[in-house]
Amino acid sequence: MxxxxxxxxxxxxxxxxxxxxxxxxxxxxxGLGEALTAIGVPDREIxxxxxxxxxxxxxxxxxxxxxxxxxxxxxxxxxxxxYTLDRPEVIVQQVSTDGTRKWLLRMPPVDARDKxxxxxxxxxxxxxxxxxCVSSQVGCTLTCTFCHTGTQKLVRNLSTQxxxxxxxxxxDMIGDxxxxxxxxxxxIPSGEGVRAVSxxxxxxxxxPLYNLDNVGNAIDILSDGDGLSxxxxxxxxSTSGVVPQIGELGDRAGTMLAIxxxxxxxxxxxxxxxxxxxxxxxxxxxxxxxxxxxxxxxxITFEYVMLKGVNDSPADAxxxxxxxxxxxxxxxxxxxxxxxxxAYECSDWETIEHFSDIVFNAGYASPVRTPRGRDILAAxxxxxxxxxxxxxxxxxxxx
Ligand code: SAH
Ligand code: SF4
Numbered sequence: 001m002x003x004x005x006x007x008x009x010x011x012x013x014x015x016x017x018x019x020x021x022x023x024x025x026x027x028x029x030x031g032l033g034e035a036l037t038a039i040g041v042p043d044r045e046i047x048x049x050x051x052x053x054x055x056x057x058x059x060x061x062x063x064x065x066x067x068x069x070x071x072x073x074x075x076x077x078x079x080x081x082x083y084t085l086d087r088p089e090v091i092v093q094q095v096s097t098d099g100t101r102k103w104l105l106r107m108p109p110v111d112a113r114d115k116x117x118x119x120x121x122x123x124x125x126x127x128x129x130x131x132x133c134v135s136s137q138v139g140c141t142l143t144c145t146f147c148h149t150g151t152q153k154l155v156r157n158l159s160t161q162x163x164x165x166x167x168x169x170x171x172d173m174i175g176d177x178x179x180x181x182x183x184x185x186x187x188i189p190s191g192e193g194v195r196a197v198s199x200x201x202x203x204x205x206x207x208p209l210y211n212l213d214n215v216g217n218a219i220d221i222l223s224d225g226d227g228l229s230x231x232x233x234x235x236x237x238s239t240s241g242v243v244p245q246i247g248e249l250g251d252r253a254g255t256m257l258a259i260x261x262x263x264x265x266x267x268x269x270x271x272x273x274x275x276x277x278x279x280x281x282x283x284x285x286x287x288x289x290x291x292x293x294x295x296x297x298x299x300i301t302f303e304y305v306m307l308k309g310v311n312d313s314p315a316d317a318x319x320x321x322x323x324x325x326x327x328x329x330x331x332x333x334x335x336x337x338x339x340x341x342x343a344y345e346c347s348d349w350e351t352i353e354h355f356s357d358i359v360f361n362a363g364y365a366s367p368v369r370t371p372r373g374r375d376i377l378a379a380x381x382x383x384x385x386x387x388x389x390x391x392x393x394x395x396x397x398x399x
Contacts, residue, residue, distance in 0.1 A: 026161030058227025061177030099187030100373030137206025163218035209242035243279040250292030306347040317358035
């Protein structure tokens with residue numbers, strides 16, 4: 001099901017389109033402090049006021065300054081005169097038959113020339129958890145040959161605010177803030193202590209380790225116990241292997257790590273994940289061995305996309321097991337999700353099962369990731385591919 005919720009922006013942005021008032025949603029504590037200072041709140045009050053804003057924005061999810069009842073009316077008015085609590089606009093919502101939701105979001109313009117970045121973000125409900133797949137960049141500079149995002153050129157890094165706003169929008173859309181009502185389709189996990197969004201994976205568009213400052217700040221906000229309160233053990237950052245930043249991610253953010261391995265020989269990985277020419281497999285695995293906080297309770301996930309006749313032989317499976325020896329690891333086999341124009345095909349089911357058995361018999365959990373939301377092109381590596389078509393269709397319907 002596709003719902004078009006907003007119209008396309010004007011083709012040529014004008015100065016008048018740049019927002020006069022900035023949204024506070026997605027700012028760090030120092031960012032909120034600066035916003036308060038800018039409207040004349042005295043230094044001695046900044047800490048307390050920041051704490052209040054923080055709770056209203058990130059814990060309660062309010063969209064109106066007037067709901068901030070422990071802030072006196074005159075200050076609420078000054079805040080409303082200078083700022084908003086706006087979220088990015090949800091232009092299109094698509095709901096898959098399996099309950100997966102994909103949202104096309106338009107970020108507010110950053111300056112008079114910017115039309116406002118458009119990104120996609122995917123929500124995957126399961127019985128015991130709800131996972132939000134967020135983007136860290138608009139497009140990607142890397143050119144992994146099996147990934148549709150890789151065929152689209154990088155537009156820019158997302159800011160901390162834009163990364164955090166993806167979770168805020170998701171919580172709005174599925175009624176996951178106090179006082180909101182969740183959709184009653186029975187697909188959203190609920191119950192005592194269950195959050196509709198309980199896990200975050202940085203597996204949307206972009207390479208998160210090329211935007212580590214903003215990703216790190218965003219993780220601080222997502223995991224803050226006074227606000228959005230996601231446990232760091234439920235936040236996973238996936239990288240194609242930016243070796244120098246892997247240790248830094250562990251030190252700075254302390255999240256779970258996933259590595260897009262996809263091949264066990266350098267010659268093949270050089271083709272599939274061209275970044276491998278810079279950081280070959282052995283260097284990558286060395287960085288994994290040294291990942292801060294690594295233990296049997298905090299394993300690294302190795303992602304392996306199953307490409308027919310390319311990387312799916314029993315010999316590949318045995319080599320994979322050999323390579324990972326000594327690293328606390330989980331192996332996640334991902335059936336290849338096709339996209340228009342790709343030359344790759346997904347491995348046959350029997351081949352995937354055989355591969356998975358070899359990995360399992362070597363002592364690794366080897367779940368095969370069930371493709372979710374394929375009917376709405378929300379599965380791994382498909383993001384942004386169909387969006388332009390959906391928008392074009394929507395425009396035709398409008399006309
Ligand atoms: N840039 C990061 C995170 C985003 S991609 C990274 O590469 O890790 C998230 C996962 O989806 C990665 O493991 C990626 O290799 C995988 N992927 C990309 N395209 C895919 C496709 N068409 N089918 C299945 N998985 C894909
Ligand atoms: Fe970029 Fe990841 Fe896609 Fe490679 S797989 S092109 S790193 S988004």
